[in-house]
Amino acid sequence: MTTNFACRTRKDGAWLIITPVGYLNDQGGTVMNDVIGAIDLAGITTVLFDFGECTLANSQGIACLLDHCDRFAEEFQLKLVFCRLSPLLREAFSLVGLMEMVSTFGTEQEARSALGHG
Amino acid sequence: MADTSPERQLLEQLRSEKRTLRVNAVVQLAKTAASGEALKALQELADGSDRELSFFAAQAISRIRSRRGDARAEGPEAPPTGSCPAITRTSLLSPRRDEIEPLLSRIRSDPASIPEELQPPAAAFLGRYGSEGDVSFLAHWLGDGQSGLIIPVIEAIEALAPHALMAHFPMLLASNHPIVRIRAIAALRKVDEQEAEAHLSELLASRKSEERIAGLSAAFAFPFPRIREYVLSILGDEQDPEVLHGCETLLASNPEIDTALRILDLIDTVPKPQAARLSAIFKEISVSASAAGLIAGPDAPHEAILKLWRRERLRKFLADLEIQIAVASPTRREAIEDWLAKNIQTPDVAAFVEKLALNPATEDVYRRLADFLPHAASLQPVKPETAPSKLPEPEKLDLLGRLDATTWEKHAPWVRDEARFGSPATRALAFRCLMKLSRDAEDLPLAESALQQDEPAVQLAAFILLEARSPDRLVPRLSDLLALPDPKIRGKAVRFALKWDERKAVESIEKMLRSTDKTLRAQAVSCLILVPFEKIRNILLRALEAEDHPAIARRLIVVLLTNPSKELLERLDKIQASSNPGVTMLIAQARMDMFDTLLRLGIDMQQPAAPAPKREEASPEAAPPEKPQTAVDQPMQREIPKPYAVSEVRQAIRNRQAELRAQQKPPDAKNAEREGLAGLVRRVPVPLVAALAVILLALLPILLPRSTEPRVPETSRKASSKTGRGQDERRAEEKVDRLTGIPTEFRMGRPCKLTGRVLKTIDKKTFLFESETRQYRCVAPASLPMLLDGEQIVVEMLPYRTLPNGAIAAEVMKVTAGKQ
Numbered sequence: 001m002t003t004n005f006a007c008r009t010r011k012d013g014a015w016l017i018i019t020p021v022g023y024l025n026d027q028g029g030t031v032m033n034d035v036i037g038a039i040d041l042a043g044i045t046t047v048l049f050d051f052g053e054c055t056l057a058n059s060q061g062i063a064c065l066l067d068h069c070d071r072f073a074e075e076f077q078l079k080l081v082f083c084r085l086s087p088l089l090r091e092a093f094s095l096v097g098l099m100e101m102v103s104t105f106g107t108e109q110e111a112r113s114a115l116g117h118g
Numbered sequence: 119m120a121d122t123s124p125e126r127q128l129l130e131q132l133r134s135e136k137r138t139l140r141v142n143a144v145v146q147l148a149k150t151a152a153s154g155e156a157l158k159a160l161q162e163l164a165d166g167s168d169r170e171l172s173f174f175a176a177q178a179i180s181r182i183r184s185r186r187g188d189a190r191a192e193g194p195e196a197p198p199t200g201s202c203p204a205i206t207r208t209s210l211l212s213p214r215r216d217e218i219e220p221l222l223s224r225i226r227s228d229p230a231s232i233p234e235e236l237q238p239p240a241a242a243f244l245g246r247y248g249s250e251g252d253v254s255f256l257a258h259w260l261g262d263g264q265s266g267l268i269i270p271v272i273e274a275i276e277a278l279a280p281h282a283l284m285a286h287f288p289m290l291l292a293s294n295h296p297i298v299r300i301r302a303i304a305a306l307r308k309v310d311e312q313e314a315e316a317h318l319s320e321l322l323a324s325r326k327s328e329e330r331i332a333g334l335s336a337a338f339a340f341p342f343p344r345i346r347e348y349v350l351s352i353l354g355d356e357q358d359p360e361v362l363h364g365c366e367t368l369l370a371s372n373p374e375i376d377t378a379l380r381i382l383d384l385i386d387t388v389p390k391p392q393a394a395r396l397s398a399i400f401k402e403i404s405v406s407a408s409a410a411g412l413i414a415g416p417d418a419p420h421e422a423i424l425k426l427w428r429r430e431r432l433r434k435f436l437a438d439l440e441i442q443i444a445v446a447s448p449t450r451r452e453a454i455e456d457w458l459a460k461n462i463q464t465p466d467v468a469a470f471v472e473k474l475a476l477n478p479a480t481e482d483v484y485r486r487l488a489d490f491l492p493h494a495a496s497l498q499p500v501k502p503e504t505a506p507s508k509l510p511e512p513e514k515l516d517l518l519g520r521l522d523a524t525t526w527e528k529h530a531p532w533v534r535d536e537a538r539f540g541s542p543a544t545r546a547l548a549f550r551c552l553m554k555l556s557r558d559a560e561d562l563p564l565a566e567s568a569l570q571q572d573e574p575a576v577q578l579a580a581f582i583l584l585e586a587r588s589p590d591r592l593v594p595r596l597s598d599l600l601a602l603p604d605p606k607i608r609g610k611a612v613r614f615a616l617k618w619d620e621r622k623a624v625e626s627i628e629k630m631l632r633s634t635d636k637t638l639r640a641q642a643v644s645c646l647i648l649v650p651f652e653k654i655r656n657i658l659l660r661a662l663e664a665e666d667h668p669a670i671a672r673r674l675i676v677v678l679l680t681n682p683s684k685e686l687l688e689r690l691d692k693i694q695a696s697s698n699p700g701v702t703m704l705i706a707q708a709r710m711d712m713f714d715t716l717l718r719l720g721i722d723m724q725q726p727a728a729p730a731p732k733r734e735e736a737s738p739e740a741a742p743p744e745k746p747q748t749a750v751d752q753p754m755q756r757e758i759p760k761p762y763a764v765s766e767v768r769q770a771i772r773n774r775q776a777e778l779r780a781q782q783k784p785p786d787a788k789n790a791e792r793e794g795l796a797g798l799v800r801r802v803p804v805p806l807v808a809a810l811a812v813i814l815l816a817l818l819p820i821l822l823p824r825s826t827e828p829r830v831p832e833t834s835r836k837a838s839s840k841t842g843r844g845q846d847e848r849r850a851e852e853k854v855d856r857l858t859g860i861p862t863e864f865r866m867g868r869p870c871k872l873t874g875r876v877l878k879t880i881d882k883k884t885f886l887f888e889s890e891t892r893q894y895r896c897v898a899p900a901s902l903p904m905l906l907d908g909e910q911i912v913v914e915m916l917p918y919r920t921l922p923n924g925a926i927a928a929e930v931m932k933v934t935a936g937k938q
Contacts, residue, residue, distance in 0.1 A: 058681045063648045091676045095644045097605020
């Protein structure tokens with residue numbers, strides 16, 4: 001099934017910036033799996049998820065995101081950062097314990113100022 | 119000293135920006151005022167151009183004069199025609215005895231000829247002197263769009279033939295005039311108190327402050343114990359000074375020690391600015407409780423209640439605090455921690471903080487507060503002394519981190535010893551080494567044993583080991599694992615359980631959800647959010663219907679809001695009150711949020727307000743329900759809803775909002791929507807349409823050609839701010855600062871962030887400020903940094919009153935330098 005969900009990624013030094021765009025549902029989760037699975041994490045120390053263009057994530061989308069965060073943290077010991085979270089995403093992520101795994105900031109710039117540019 | 123008499127307050131309310139408040143003040147003055155000053159103020163309104171207010175004011179004047187025994191003041195109105203008195207506002211509102219019959223005859227002979235401006239007093243006149251036969255033409259006037267006419271007509275029909283209102287309740291309860299709605303609620307209360315309360319809770323949960331104010335004025339007629347719960351649930355977030363004043367009046371009018379104690383509970387769990395607002399209300403209620411003889415003694419009333427609270431309520435409050443910490447937002451959590459730190463010398467609080475260490479969900483709070491504990495040194499956790507290696511801890515961790523296949527055999531026995539007897543950190547790392555490097559079956563019972571202990575990091579590592587090497591061993595323990603307080607292990611357990619046996623996993627979680635232990639229920643919701651939504655929709659709705667703890671109800675609502683659909687909203691509509699009015703309010707707000715989300719997705723939300731009952735298609739649940747179905751399971755097998763039921767009236771209001779929104783859209787957008795999304799909605803499942811529409815909205819800023827000044831389209835901006843909102847944001851319909859969430863345009867009675875220049879600095883805390891065309895007199899709670907006249911600044915403020923000189927009085931929250 002096709003979906004209009006998109007997942008943009010870019011590397012900036014030791015930072016990997018992932019920008020989900022649209023409704024992160026089960027199909028969005030599949031797209032995210034494909035995109036993230038293809039990324040070479042060599043040299044990456046910090047993964048930043050920018051949710052500015054994704055204000056809604058359903059149960060399966062959240063489960064998928066949790067899988068990725070688990071993998072980043074446990075297998076690769078990467079630092080995880082979320083920014084531009086809508087209040088509902090913040091609440092939903094808190095429910096599943098995601099907020100305890102990540103640092104959150106208002107914007108990417110704020111995250112970089114606080115954590116160093118990498 | 120300022121005159122704070124009730125009449126003075128009502129006279130001040132006459133100058134409020136909120137119409138509902140002005141009307142309410144007029145009505146109250148009619149009941150209580152007797153002064154010349156009140157008459158003068160009301161006369162100004164009666165002579166004003168606002169026809170509705172003019173009528174209410176004239177009616178009030180008539181009542182006050184009658185009470186004072188004043189002679190009827192003839193206005194500049196039409197002279198009598200022949201022997202019949204002229205139909206004038208004065209004659210209708212204060213008829214002489216000999217005028218009553220001729221006036222009745224004239225009105226009845228040709229009601230259509232009554233001039234529009236005289237219809238309201240004519241309705242009031244008929245209500246007092248008419249008969250049931252007059253109701254038929256009075257009912258025609260109910261269709262009028264003006265509240266000034268509808269109110270006296272409702273009152274007249276209620277006086278003459280109350281049953282005749284039944285047919286009109288749906289329209290009246292859906293009115294866009296708050297005062298009409300509250301008058302209809304008052305009338306409905308005499309017929310069906312439960313439905314009337316449901317309508318009242320909708321008003322109180324509204325994001326429009328005028329509707330909340332109206333709800334508060336109607337609330338006086340309902341049993342106070344129920345109303346108190348609604349009001350207390352408003353107070354946590356309410357910032358509108360006039361709504362707060364309404365809450366204060368309601369609570370202080372029904373003084374109860376328990377109310378004051380609960381406000382104290384609330385004060386200590388909200389951010390400081392809100393705590394200050396609530397403190398003022400607390401003091402008012404304390405004074406009121408003292409006046410009612412509920413407290414006595416040498417202390418000031420509020421001091422006496424504070425003592426009582428410290429003594430009797432602390433333990434109960436602390437018990438609930440543990441769950442609040444686990445689910446609180448960061449700001450709220452910070453406020454709770456501040457409070458704990460401040461009170462940690464109290465033995466009960468110290469014991470509570472120590473207890474937090476035992477719960478992984480609250481352990482971090484304990485760690486931050488441990489140093490403040492009395493005898494902190496003696497409370498440091500005792501490290502096990504049984505580690506076989508003599509290496510210090512950091513070196514052990516370092517060695518464990520460096521182990522690989524080549525060094526494994528040499529260190530394997532030591533690693534197993536560490537996994538068994540080490541400190542939590544070394545045990546966790548030892549299990550990770552075992553998972554990575556060992557294939558020995560001996561590891562498995564070791565990991566099983568670790569799973570049953572209470573150190574989350576160790577449990578997590580043991581879980582990962584078993585999941586990778588012997589998942590069968592996890593299965594018998596899944597129920598226990600799903601109930602663990604640590605969200606990371608719980609999350610892993612849920613995902614594992616779903617892969618292993620989805621049906622049993624859902625059953626286990628549902629069982630937790632039915633527990634009487636609220637902590638277990640809260641954890642169950644955290645599990646549910648990871649389960650495919652279609653499998654748990656009914657479970658969630660059932661749980662929400664039964665839930666009486668607001669924090670858990672909010673968790674359930676978050677899961678529902680992340681999976682919005684038209685069908686879900688319909689199901690949510692049918693959920694009727696839980697035992698806790700606070701939860702009822704949350705549900706009402708959730709309905710509004712979901713409706714807004716769907717509306718902004720472009721989904722057609724218009725439908726008949728009272729559809730004929732039909733049988734719903736079988737829902738695609740994983741397993742058939744095993745217990746007798748509740749109303750949530752069988753929405754269409756219920757009785758046909760009453761026409762004035764809150765769900766029916768809500769649909770009428772939604773239709774109006776949907777229509778309004780459709781009218782506000784440019785024609786091109788309407789066509790595109792009709793042919794695009796609406797067509798899709800007809801052909802494909804609603805959730806899929808919702809998903810696509812969110813994506814389209816999110817992509818709008820990219821797809822639209824960019825102007826020189828990047829500008830987010832209105833629909834997109836609102837969609838993004840509305841799909842997920844907190845209580846405060848829900849109430850902000852306007853432009854919102856992206857980072858702070860504060861509206862960037864002026865709104866009376868709401869926080870806003872305005873850019874402008876300093877006109878004049880008055881003192882260290884006060885300055886005059888100009889933004890766009892408005893001037894503000896800004897007062898800060900503490901000294902401000904030095905401001906220069908003419909300086910560009912950004913002010914976060916709470917405007918609360920228009921001053922006589924036209925400037926707006928505002929409370930300053932923050933001042934920052936503006937861009938030059």
